[in-house]
Amino acid sequence: MSVSFVILLSVLAGIAHRGSKVSVSLAALQLGANSFMVGVLAALYAVFPLLLAVYAGRISDRIGVRYPILLGSIGITAGLVLPALHEGLLTLFLCPTLIGLGHIFFHVSIHNAVGSIGGAAERAKNFSSFSLGASVATFIGPSLAGFTIDALGFRPTFVVLALISLVVVLLALAFPRLVPPRGEHHDDKQARRALDLLKEAPLRRTLIMSGVTLTGIELFSFYMPVYGQSIGLSATRIGLVLSSYAAAAFVVRLLMQELARRFTETGVLTGSLFIATATYALFPFLSGVPMLVLTAFLLGLGLGSAQPLTIMLTYHHAPPGRSGEALGMRLTVNKITQISIPLVFGGIGAVFGLAPVFWANAAFLLAGGIVSVKDLRAYARKPGAP
Secondary structure, three states: HHHHHHHHHHHHHHHHHHHHHHHHHHHHHOOOOHHHHHHHHHHHOHHHHHHHHHHHHHHHHHHHHHHHHHHHHHHHHHHHHHHHOOEEEEEHHHHHHHHHHHHHHHHHHHHHHHHHHOHHHHHHHHHHHHHHHHHHHHHHHHHHHHHHHHHOOOHHHHHHHHHHHHHHHHHHHHOOHHOOOOOOOOOOOOOOOHHHOOOOOHHHHHHHHHHHHHHHHHHHHHHHHHHHOOOOOOHHHHHHHHHHHHHHHHHHHHHHHHHHHOHHHHHHHHHHHHHHHHHHHHHHHHHOOOHHHHHHHHHHHHOOOOHHHHHHHHHHHHEEEEEEHHHHHHHHHHHHHHHHHHHHHHHHHHHHHOHHHHHHHHHHHHHHHHHHHHHHHHHHHOOOOO
């Protein structure tokens, strides 16, 4: 089993997934959608993940990660093919729905695969390398989508993204031995409820922090294009602003192991929330591309390490044999916020404009930072905690 191969699959799928979010947002705006409708499209990415995340985790625990990765990639490809074949709001609504369905099986299983390779001593290194790959995908996806939209249009952009996702399918079929076949075994007959995972206090706190940080990441992916268009930026420039976030995320993830060693994973997570709060509050005051790129870079420094840290902590705090299920529960919490927050903030944007969307999310992240400070103090009383 190969960490490098698993990371390659993740990078390719991530490029298609991230690129689709820019493409769907801008295509909807071109067809006359308002910010509330963009919020609905953002929420559709999370509908099936909300309903099926825990189930997807159980599947990866029971039958292994190979087939969920393969089938999930097929679902992502199918979602991208639809708007390539027909331009219209109906296909734009189906696109994120199908991508979300495929992505949830791929996403949970790929994380479970990374955690299952090697022992506990190698886990931090594996997740750190995995997060760097995710940064590469987050950098390339928006930029590729922006450049292709400006050069060729929306339908060719969806074709390009679909072909990238198809490569994941072909690689998974061609090299099945490079994907870990199965994680830890557990007793399937043992009565277990997903909600029992929430009784684990460290895991519960990690899940809350994961939902808060993902809200900051996802809203930036969707509302930066809306804001950029409102101030007259081209798709290429919007893609560059989004990619500057990814570049910063790559930088901070290079330093993540050292930062976590010095300040603990929870300490780094707490700091990231406060940095993200400040940058979100600044965005509505900016209109020039250089300042937007700089502020997005600061946001990337803030939230770039948050996602891999919550994945690592979730895997660490999961009960034996239930890592996939715990990762699925993490995504369920994430998707609850991913569905509700864009709809709420999209309504705010439609009525009051885009500035309150950024400020409301800054307040949300600030509240998460305050909660995380309490969590940090609890960890300080337990020197052995990660």
